[in-house]
Amino acid sequence: MEKHSITFFIFAAFLISLLTDGYIYGVISAILGMLAVNYAFTLPYFQWDFITTSNLISAIIMVIIAILTGTLTTKLKEHEAMKAESEKERMRANLLRAISHDLRTPLTTIYGASSALREKRNILTMEQQDLILKSIQEDSKWLTRMVENLLSITKIDDGRVKILKTPIVLDELIDSVMTKFHAGYPEQEVNLDIPDEILIIPMDAILIEQVIVNLLENAVLHAKGMTKLTLSVFTIGNQTVFEVEDNGCGIKKELLHHIFTGCYGAMEDHADAKKRNAGIGLSVCATIIKAHGGDISAENRRDGGAVFRFTLAKEDEAVEE
C-alpha cells in the first residue's frame, strides 16, 4: 500500500512541477508528500516515524526522486521556453536583414543618380536632368513608404497588430509590380496570366507588391538557366491565388522545407552576396502573407523549374484592428 501512495505523490510532484512556475511548488509538494506517506500510509499509521530504518530510507528516497522529477520537468520547461524565444529572435533578425536589403537597392539608385546629376550637370540636357530627378523622387517615395511599413512588419512578427487592408484592383497592383520589377531588371520579360474580370482584393498593397517583386527577383537571381518567367493570378472559391513560375534549375529538395524560414540564404553556397541576401527575402514574403491570413508555398515543377504560390482571401474575413 505504501508503494502505491509513494507513486501517487511522486506523480503529483511531477504534475505540479509541470503546471506551475518555478521549482518551489514541486519541491514543497515533494516534502509534503513524504510527510503524508510517513504519517498516514506507513506503519504505524497516523503518527510520524522516522526512527525505523525502512521508513527513513523510504522517506529520503521519495523526496530525492520527487525533487529530481520536479526540477528536471521545470528545467525542460525552461529550455523549451528559451528555444521558442531564440527562434522568435532569429526570425526577427532575419526580417530586419531582409528589409535592410530591400532598403539598400533604392538607396544605391538615389546615390548613383544624384552623383551623375552633380558630376555631369553641364553635359546633361534639361530633359535628362528631369528624368534623373524623377527617378530620385520615385525611389525616395518608395523608401518612405517602406520605412512606414517597417514598424508594422515588426509588429506583425510579434503577432500584436493586424495589418490594415484596403480594397485594391488587381490590374493596378500588377502594373505597379511590373514597373518596380522592370526598374531593377529591364531586360527580364515576364509573362502575365491574369483574369479578364476586375478583381478587387483587400490587402496592404505596398506589402503585397513587395512579396511579388521579391518572388520575381528570386526567380531571376536563383533560377539558373531560366528562359521563361510567368506571373499568374487565378481564383479558387473565395481565394485568389498568385503564382510565380519559372523554368530554371528548380529548388533543391533539402531546401524546400527551410525556404521560408530565413535559413535559405545561409544554407545556399552562393559566392555572390547579393544572391545570398535575396534568399532571405522569402522569410519576409512568408511573414507578410501569414499576416494577411493567406498561405505561401514553394514546389518544383515536373518539367523543371519552380513555382512559388500564395493565396489571399477575396473578401476580407479577418477583423481589422
Next chain:
Amino acid sequence: MKKQSIIKNIGITAGIFALALLCSFVLQERTWKNTASHFLFLLHF
C-alpha cells in the same frame, strides 16, 4: 498579475496534492465508503 500567478500556482499545488492524498486513502481503505467513514472518524476527533 504576479499575485494572480501565485494564487494560481498554490491552487494547482493544493488541488493535485489533495487528489493524490484522496487516491492514496481510497487505495488504502479499498472503498470510497470506508474512506468517507475514516474521514468522518478523523473529523470527530
